Amino acid sequence: MSDEKLLEVVDLQAGYNGMAVVHDVSFSVREGEILAILGSNGSGKTTTLRAITGTIKPMSGIIRYKGEDITGMPPFKLVSKGIAMVPEGRMLFGGMTVEDNLLMGAYLNQDKKAIQERLKLVYELFPRVEERKKQTASTLSGGEQQMVAIARGLMSDPKLLILDEPSLGLMHKLVQEIFKFVKEIAAIGITVIIVEQNAVDTLALCDYAFVIQNGESVIEGRGEDLLSNEDVKRAYLGG
Template sequence: MLELKDLNVYYDAIHAIKGISLEVNQGEIVTLIGANGAGKSTTLRTISGLLKPKSGTITFEGKDIAGSKAHEIVRNGISQVPEGRRIFAEMSVMENLDLGAFTRKDKDGIKADVKHVFELFPRLEERKNQIAGTLSGGEQQMLAMGRALMSRPRLLLLDEPSMGLAPLLIKEIFNIIVDINKAGTTVLLVEQNANMALSIANRAYVLETGRITLAGDAKELAASEEVRKAYLGG
């Protein structure tokens, strides 16, 4: 479904992504793990059109999307839940969800998707008229995910969904990611909490200073001594 080939990305003179290649098959949950500053968020931002690669290709469903504008990529079927939520704090929950569907014109479909988001996140329905900035961190994360789902993505990019959340909420968010995937959305997940990420993923890539150093089945990587020492606390 998604293939990155020899991707190189720079921030001015800094070579942030150094020739990485990875793939995500339809229906999978694939996770990118690595330390802070390894280039995980940069990879997602490049896929979703917020950064332009210097070289290399990004192919989504057979179409080269490297260098496409961000709104075109959303139209193509990729949606990102950014690191730090980035909800529209001054707007209501409902207005945030409506904005998630900005590329769509099918009113009935939008209505059905709002209903689906409320089934996934009942707390959002209870707070649908509340100003988004007054929600708790966990509720804001739910809103950011709900907003991304409103564009009906076939591929969902999740950037650090557990950041700053209490352990119980992290579990809830990860259960919902599994539900979203089971309902037919492919997921590429960037996550600091490697234990949780590997527990739900099919496959994983380990990123170190802009390079992929390990790749394979998520369960096998979770059992590997190298990964355990570096990312799983022993």
């Protein structure tokens, strides 16, 4: 893992219709690291993601990627720079095959050989996805659909992969399987930001985490340290 900051967010303020939902949030993530953003519904997690990925324009603050100011940059430009997002709800094309869904993730790449090499890597990471490649996405289980969604995100050859609520609606056994894949993705050098409500499994997975409440970062630290933090236990772990 490198000490170099891949993404840095400084004093971010973002919201909708002139009303701030996120207030002065700051954090950074290093190359090869898994960073978790935790919080309940309405805490400001998703708004933070939308500001980073260019879906909404921040009201103030700076977002840097590899040292470059990308604040307010449109999503398609961010994808070309190496940032991919897997949205909440998977957003697959149900009537298309699994493989065609994956190829949609490589839409910016015109090099057919590079696309096939990327597809091979994705299938090595997700053997079950390869087994289902000729099935339509709508026939897959929820866990399999989430694997396809993450695999599609990897098809753009990202340096930073952002996952929004990947455990949503999945049984605990499937969550553990998905998180195992996230660990493997980080192990090949891809930085991961994971936004979750599932605090226990996410803190066990991540290198570093911070908790957002009412649009503000209220506590941060190493995942293993937050797992044993009394304030976090009371708020999120039922302690």
